[in-house]
Amino acid sequence: MKKIGLLAASVALALTGCGGSDSNSGNGNTAPVEATDAVIKAIDGYLVGAEVYVDRNKNGIADSGEKLSALTDAKGEVTISAADTQFPVIIRAIAGKTYDTDKGGRLTQTVEMTAEAGSKVVTPFTTLAAIENLSLPELAAKLNLPEEVISGDYVASKADTDVAEEAKKVHAVARSLTLELGSTISESQNESDKLITKSNDIITVVDTAINNGDELDDVLISFDDSGSASQIPMPPTVKEHFTGKTFYSVSTNESYFKREGLVTATFTDTEVHDLDDNGKVIEEWPITYTTNGFKGGDGLDEVIYMSDAFTMVVTSDNDMIFYTETDIDNGFTAKDATEAMFKGKTLYHLWDDSTTSKARPTFVTLKFDATENVVNVIEDGETRQQDWSISDAGQMVIKGVMDGDDWVIQPTTLINDDFTVFYEGTSNESIPYFFTDNQDLAVSLYDEWYSLAQ
Template sequence: MQFKLSFLTGSLLAALTLTGCGSDSNESVTPNENTKTITVIDGYLTNAEVCVDKNNNKQCDDGESIGFTNEKGQLIVSEEQAAYPLLAKAVVGKTQDSDSIGYVANSYTMSASKNLDVITPFTTMAHNDNISFEELASQLNLDSKTISGDYIVDKATNEEAIKAHLIARSLTSALPEDLTLLNKEQITKVITAAQKTIEKHENNGTLNELDDVRVVIDEAGNIEEQQLVNNLHSYLTSKEAWFLGSMNQSYISDEGIQKAIYKADGSSEWFDKEGISSGTEPFKVQGNHFIEADGSKGDEFIFTSPNLALTVASGEGNDLLFWTSEKLDDSFTPEKLTPEQFANKTWFYVGDDSTTHNPDPMMAEMKFSPLDENGIGIVTISENGESFEITWQLKDVTTDFGSHNVLFLDFPEGDKDMAVMQVTNGNGLMLISDLNRDSELFNLFIDNKEQAETIIQKWVNAQE
């Protein structure tokens, strides 16, 4: 549905395309006795930009960038460069984190005092507050040696490092892109929530499960515990079946909902919209990608959560596909929507206005007010400085899926009204379908603007 607002503008697309471009490493520095290797860690960050903060203003100024990290999160720097504080910038759509499949969900910057071997959320806190690791460790109830080094390596023999890694990956959701804007209140809020998660798992004897979660803070300041996906083969084979479809109206009309089954032995079987099998074939994955028979990279997973994933297609076209373990067949039952999912919350709506196979993505910010005593609230819809207000409410309806409720959005033109059914959700994304449309089409509600922009960027630029 087009909200009478502009599509993704050329200026925004240009900004998304240019953000964070760079090589995998700093080729200007040759390893020798006068260099050192810096490791950038949340998990290990690939393609994070490293800068020498010569004026110590916590910003990457012109001429201060020295390179991009490799797949191990490493960058070789000279002794002269290491004698200054260093910054590491993680950028949505560009930087990958070894903790999960896909890209970092928000852009952020980390820092480290001079002559350190690592740049982490812990070095950032110590450098920002000008305190020692001993003082910081006391605040976090962790060991100072653990938080001052590579806690990922230490996890093999040190239980403290498992806790440290959870706190570190959680802190990145509260770190800003501009460190001069760091919000200590948000940092404290995330640390407190992460420590409660640690305590819960300690009491349950499940500390080993901390590697599968993170605690994040969204744009509204709400805390959420999210599940991580860090191995694509295990992810695909862990489900009985995947149901998938295109976010593009033409493709979904042609192909419908398909089903795929992946088995631990490396075989896969696909079924078309009529349920006809294409036969069993081997599959192979590497990192975020399927690997084609000729060894080239195929479709890329750009977002993952326990029940929902997004891929961009390789080859011809710029197709964005959703994957869900929800059974999108005759047995499907929509999840119940609640007022808490919307009241006082901001969602970013992402959809495709194209009627051809060429995508025409649009994004709109939707701010939901609380419901009044009549169960009706206001939604402010905005993009590029333009905005208007409509009403929202949850309505009980009876559809082919049985009796359930939908999010009803009342637009000024009656034929534009939306009846939003939740299909599934996960880690800040909600896959939705508008029951008021004559044709089948799926869209997204996303609770993070940068995540929404990243998905659009990957969608539009899939072939570049």
Template sequence: MKHALLWMLVSPVLLSGCGGSGSGQEDKETVQVIDGYLSNAEVCVDRNNNFVCDTGEALSERTNAKGQVTISESDSKYPLIARLIAGETSDSDHPGYVWRDAELLAGAGNRLVTPFSTLAQLNQQTLTDYAASLNLDPSLITQDYVALKKTNPDAKKVHLYARTITKMLGETLVWNDAQTQKKQIQALKSHIETLENNHVDLDDVDLVVNRKGEVTQSDRIVDLAGYLDGKSLHVSFFNSYAYASFVNRFENGTQYESKLGFSSPYQVSGLNLKSDLIYTDFLYLSDKLAVSFVKPDKDFNPGNYNILSVWSEQAIANGVDTLLTADDFIGQTWYHLRDLASSKDGRGAASKPALTELTFVSQDRVLIQPRGETAFETSWNIVSNHELPNTDPYFQVIRIPFGDISSRPSLADAKGMVLQTLFQHDNMVLVKDFQKLRMDDGEVDAGSSIILTKNKALAEAIYRNWKL
């Protein structure tokens, strides 16, 4: 993948701004970081104009709930970099944390750091010219367009552009691919025009544009209550001795459990769901998949451990066509999460979460590193369908024999991993260890449900919350 920074020296015109006051206590100025309001974002004053947040350039305070932070007047003559930190920064556009790093940029003198200011700077354009390229009112992208939605309907379109463009940005400023982004922006522009022509409320949709310029549309999730209401959701528990799968319907403030026919009023507070049927805190929410933890509680979870639960509109245990290929693995690191509790620990034993890095170094070699242990290298392959006992095309199996290494408790003392894929969404794959699949060096007998994700911050957060 080719990534390029279009320019390494900031234009003097774009960098122009006022200097310090030079007398008494220096005045402070407020800057704001938004696609939605981005809170707990780190803001850096790029005093050497190198597009990097160097040591000593980060402000001592992070942004507040409105994405605001103050800077000294003397720092206003420099560009500003806002760092969105996965698992730490929150976005008012959706509940919970952002789950990928990104950096925003604004030229000297600008008080609003946005996706628009970022791409305008990277493409050496003024904000007026960049707004014109999107057929947007320039005055809207230089103000708090989230607040303006209350009085100006056009601000909804600006906001949709902003929250979609942020997903296209690189983890750092130097990791922006200008040509790919231009293709993505054109596809986005066309899709939004279609939505407008069909009189769709732009506040109700979320869009993702992949590197090929293909647009995916989903319902926007603003809060947990909106995610739950009107849905029937399959809930699967991933602890070894709490595993179950059942369907819950949420309608008009009541939760209905299908298996036993129970119902109860429910309450939502932030990311917490409480009813007579479940008490759980959500960590991750998307339109297709959510992750929560049932906390220790005398009524719902009497054990002193968290129960990992996964929510989806589809029944993941039945298998969903994942269509993974070798390209989804080669040169990439996946994070493998499972519960190591076994029958030896006793029925209802506390969970033993394990986090393992799988770095696929080539088309047939993988580096395995259990957390806190020495890594080892072994072979891997995606098993051909005709080799499987179940030839259902919706199932795939990833096979990783461990070879001659000594057994490790961190890997369940297994001889290998035989991972049957069940569900894929947004760089997360749900898998299950295949039961008694014959391998070249012996039989693997395991039945744990496992999460695989390429998102390190999300993997760390799941592990941290699971490992109470």
């Protein structure tokens, strides 16, 4: 899992060194200013539903005892008490939980950002300044970006005609820098030392986009395996993800699956059309898209995970629906399981364990030994150690784990950086089962689904 680590030692040093001057400096006659509550804003785009930590011990780590009860709101804002305004703030944007208003759906990787005490914003720039032990004016000079823009709400500044063009450029750099923070900081100090260079590489590509007349709100920069920076497609909004496309959908609930089977649906910008096997419309209803889902006749269907490979949607009656553009009309396409897929790995699995139409979200952790074919199956706080093997048919078999019966699952070709989709048993016309090594993503999706199902 890619996850930003704040490099506690360097960040703590930076935040201590850049914390501002002594409030008693000067002629000694200035009355102390009484602290008040402060509103801070978490920005990449605005980060909605992110965790907030007040770094009271200034160690650069989001310690559990420093977590606030409030999450960032729909504007990316959270209120910090007067007593806590003297400390740095850490924002944790959680995979499967936090929305970035720049992008469609929930984040799929956990990212942390930080800012020194007194900052009104927490952004990739305040984070980079802390990591590199620079003040924001010093960072602005190194990146040749306007300090007054990178130190504030550059998203809102795009509406200010005086700085709109600079703010659009800063926003494009920020969303691209966030990708690089998440993929390099955790690796080593040497990697963090390269962030200024990579930031300037990002700026070079953004400048090229400006010269080409590209719309900067659609510009996202990433680095390939050779270290070259180039534009990549922006993640779509929920509406963009669905509109004009035909999806195959399957309920993950056994009762619904037996009753409905596979449903094929075409989405327009205002309607959904259910299709028969010949592509003929058999039912249609109006649809209104939201930031995190869509509203039909029965209420809000919430998109909890969205990718090119497949999408997970929890309906208003808490049934989780699996959507994919891949043709699964004749079932999932199987691929052979191998020992390398499992040995030494920890996988997280979520599924609907209900035998009725009422959803029962369930979660299990599978810790596979690195040398022997044994796995610790952890569910509801209890651990069982089971033997496992790969069958001649290329299936994963966990011995005796299903009330004494073997659990036989088959990987499919539906796979991406986050999940591998499996099916159970020998029939490929089946409910999809999801496995990932991304703990934050799995736990957040399970928690969200579970909360909706209560």
